[in-house]
Amino acid sequence: MKRLSLALAIALVGITAAQAQTYPSRPITLVVPFPPGGSTDVIARITAERMRATLGQPIVIENVGAAQGSVGVGRVARAPADGYTIDIGQWDTHVVNGAIYQLPYDLVKDFEPIALLTKNPLMIVGRKSLPPSDLPGLVAWLKANPEKGTQGNPTAGGHVAGAYFQKETGTHFTFVPYRGAGPAMQDLVSGQIDLLIVQPAVALPQVRTGAIKAFASTGNTRLAVASDIATVGEAGLPSLEMLGWYGLFAPKGTPKEIIAKLAAAVNEALSDPTVRQRLADLGQEIPEPAGRTPQALGDLQKAEIEKWWPIIKAANIRGE
Secondary structure, X not given: OHHHHHHHHHHHHHHHHHHHHHOOOOOEEEEEOOOOOOHHHHHHHXXXXXXXXXXXXXXXXXXXXXXXXXHHHHHHHOOOOOOOEEEEEEHHHHHHHHHHOOOOOOOOOOEEEEEEEEEEEOEEEEEXXXXXXXXXXXXXXXXXXXXXXXXXXXXXXXXXXXXXXXXXXXXXXXXXXXXXXXXXXXXXXXXXXXXEEEOHHHHHHHHHOOOEEEEEEOOXXXXXXXXXXXXXXXOOOHHHOOEEEEEEEEEOOOOHHHHHHXXXXXXXXXXXXXXXXXXXXXXXXXXXXXXXXXXHHHHHHHHHHHHXXXXXXXXXXXXX
């Protein structure tokens, strides 16, 4: 019996190794846990398009927009650990959600980090007809109109950012939930809501056309592609500094050889001048190669959980 068990174990290891060597032999599904049109969707498509050239297989985008991204991430947590179903995660889905929802999966234990794609500050933007023109003016307007302002919440991170903004500025406004940044931005452009705190990828195109106003970015330095937009620190509110990020994750137990192939494909994509320019135009900062590794993404995620979970829980922020 022992010999049979040993033989079976050796056979399974052999099968796994063979699968890793031939991977990928069919299309890969990349789950975007939000509707089309938002920043997560755009960055996923730019990256996946270039990864195809390295992997030799299409990467099919599957948008699963529900419950602030937790449904799409859950789909990946339950998927076979064979490298054919992965997700693009971020600060919202792989940090914040764990503090405000009772998730049926563990954000650290049930996933394998693949690679960090980009980092970026958030942007505080408003409808173009809003009276103030800068961040101090916005804070003053909100204080003069308590409970009258509205902020769209396309993600749990947007909710946390908004609640944190209220705490740090002593303002009060109403949150309006959305299934993603695309629909929220549509309502901001049409004047149905007053504010959004979102990724530059979804905000900058509308700022550049004059469809909305930009009050500040939440980084500690100005965006290279939007150097006219002040930082929160320059506006006198350095405590509002916060960074968003995007990374690829696979189900726990995905073979290391497969993770390595996916990470290598990401590294090639992020070294491509065309990809780099497209991401830079969206306000994304691409880490150096040493910062794109599975270990680097895993370390970042854990550090963000340690930083933000106590803040979120102390503020009693709950999922909508």
